[in-house]
Amino acid sequence: MTISGLSSFEMDRVKQEIADSFDEELEMEIDESRLESMFQDMSDHPEQEQIDRRVYFRELFRLQHELVRLQDWVQHSRQKVLVIFEGRDSAGKGGAIKRITQRLNPRVCRVVALPAPTERERTQWYFQRYAAHLPAAGEIVLFDRSWYNRAGVERVMGFCTENEVEEFFRSVPEFERMLVRSGITVLKYWFSITDDEQQFRFQMRIHDPLKQWKLSPMDVESRRRWEDYTRAKEAMLERTHIPEAPWWVVEAVDKKRARLNCISHLLEQFPYADVPKDPVVLPDRVRYEDYTRHPVPREMYVPEKF
Template identity: 75%
Template sequence: MSPIDASSASRLQQEIEDSFDEELESELSESLLELLGDDEELEEAALRHANHLDRRSYFRELFRLQHELIRLQDWVVDQKLKVVVLFEGRDAAGKGGVIKRITQRLNPRVARVVALPAPSERERSQWYFQRYVPHLPAAGEIVLFDRSWYNRAGVERVMGFCSEDEVEEFFRSVPEFERMLVRSGIILLKYWFSITDAEQQFRFNMRIHDPLKQWKLSPMDVESRRRWEDYTRAKEAMLEETHIPEAPWWVVRADDKRRARLNCIAHLLAQVPFGEVAKPPVVLPPRVRNPDYIRHPIPEDMYVPEIC
């Protein structure tokens, strides 16, 4: 292998640093802690954050796992597997964060995220699972549900959007629905992200004080804080009624975001055995150069203004 010249090394360094950008931006939010005042509860939560996994170890392991996710993706496509992963948990539990790290380097044509809005009037009149079925994977696809049909056992039940009879019918139906999915060849994984009362309080306050994250805090989220105990009872009933051998629940300790992401991704990889997929070497052909080709200039006013 020929040595890398200074120009190429500099460019490579830029590419590596660019890979860190999203993570570095999220790290900046920690500086907002000082804006939260002298609240003792928040101070305790901040101290917990100080014990987080150090960034170097976190990035090293995250990139290793993301490399394994690419191998898994290749295997899913090659073997025509169908994978469904459900992510459930309280508001601000970190579901979106781990989904983002899973899909960050994957092909969006293979791995896609489903985050459905509240059902329409028509959808409310349908069979409950009907609006989820069209989003299930075909062969060679991975579908990640950012909240799923378990809305009925959680937010819908706690907020009174459905009756207790409908909840009971859901608990009767969902094990059979999931067994049917598994019998059809779908690999179904279910994760519950578990955070403490104090940690959710801390994260909600972070969102309140961070203009870039305020959009994440909906009126429903605010109301969920008041109904913490109702959500706890609903979660306990859901896990008890729907933890089945064919599709068990896996609980992720999520107070530490970094560890939660790494633990969840590592566990997901272990649930779908995969191997190497042989790929032909990629060889770039020489570019065709035609003597009559002339590259025409682009008008200056079509360029995006350079502000930096």
């Protein structure tokens, strides 16, 4: 027997399970870098220093371990945490959210990504459909876009009037102050990329059949209206940056650095610590002498092609 009473065979299985867990992240990285290798000859893509892959993986796994500790503390201390992710299309919000939630309990940490409002929702109080998804005690909720759609895409694309935008700017600070007074911690991140970088990422999506679904007609139109979005973003940050719920800008041209910086900053916002846990002991399995396991017909099995 070896460490913790495990046999060498069992230790090998444990190592294999850990390796499989790490492979989940590696698979996502391979998917993201797959097409970049096809575009190495694109002279219009700005060269930039990338973080060392070994450093990235080491730090990511360390931060994900800390996120698990944060999750346990949030659940134990009955905290209510709301994290808002905003930014231009292709800025990397989704990738950061995936890395945050990758090893967390979906019953504790959940993602909210609402579709366009229905006809009925358009007649409601603007914040009503978002309020239904706010965290309860012991929950972390990540908004992949939020009520700030009104200050961004809705304003730029003409889906609302300037009077509605002005009312939004008047209401948001009070709305978020109410959330904070109710015990919700509100964090707001803006993922910032350059014009050239968005152009490059859009080109990647256009030429990648596995990612073309990410490029909607609205995204294509957003390229033409880059400066309109810039003006809208500047107004949004200026008028909704409040002490109770400030904005934090994440430099996101380098996706890997952006993820690490965002997760590290998120963790620093909480005084989390290890929480007491009862030891888990597996009970002996109950066996019945009169039970006989019946064979499953072979035609019910998925063919083993691999």
